[in-house]
Amino acid sequence: MTSMYASRMSRTSRGEAFEAREFVTYYVSEREIEAWKEIFDAFDTDQDGVLAPRDLLEAMSKYNDGYHPKRNRIYQTMALYDKDESGNIDFKEFLRMLFERPYERDSSEDLKRVFGEIDAENKGFISEDDLADLAIELKENLSQEEIQMIMRKLDPKRTGKISLTAFIDFNREHIV
Numbered sequence: 574m575t576s577m578y579a580s581r582m583s584r585t586s587r588g589e590a591f592e593a594r595e596f597v598t599y600y601v602s603e604r605e606i607e608a609w610k611e612i613f614d615a616f617d618t619d620q621d622g623v624l625a626p627r628d629l630l631e632a633m634s635k636y637n638d639g640y641h642p643k644r645n646r647i648y649q650t651m652a653l654y655d656k657d658e659s660g661n662i663d664f665k666e667f668l669r670m671l672f673e674r675p676y677e678r679d680s681s682e683d684l685k686r687v688f689g690e691i692d693a694e695n696k697g698f699i700s701e702d703d704l705a706d707l708a709i710e711l712k713e714n715l716s717q718e719e720i721q722m723i724m725r726k727l728d729p730k731r732t733g734k735i736s737l738t739a740f741i742d743f744n745r746e747h748i749v
């Protein structure tokens with residue numbers, strides 16, 4: 574009971590209340606993010622909002638019936654995804670670990686190609702309709718509201734167009 578309550582009250586590493594919306598991108602819906610946050614919180618055994626190697630070791634022996642994975646292995650895996658080298662994995666890094674796709678590895682060339690695929694009509698920008706088509710293609714059940722939210726992030730000036738530059742910047746800053 575206590576731990577259920579604690580997970581509902583979960584916080585991010587910086588201490589502010591958790592907002593799933595902030596992590597929504599065009600390929601992960603709010604509902605999915607909430608589900609992953611629950612798993613993240615279950616792993617975060619000391620509930621400080623980040624995963625340290627100790628959390629993972631403890632969680633694994635707890636959920637895997639006493640199985641103790643190799644310590645080195647955990648450190649290695651964590652180092653791979655600890656992009657800001659803080660020594661632990663925050664929720665953003667955790668999502669990146671789950672959703673990293675080959676074409677999202679920070680390369681402008683790859684992102685240009687993805688941009689071109691989303692902008693199927695070669696308009697030179699991505700519109701709200703393009704995002705809606707993409708969501709259908711990826712079988713993500715994004716609501717109109719979620720799509721608009723992504724649109725607002727990528728097109729803060731509300732021009733109705735997402736430029737290639739904005740797209741690349743967004744992908745670098747977010748889960749990718």
Ligand SMILES: [Ca+2]
Binds near residue numbers: 620623624625
């Ligand atoms: Ca922790």
Ligand SMILES: [Ca+2]
Binds near residue numbers: 654656657658660663
């Ligand atoms: Ca980190």
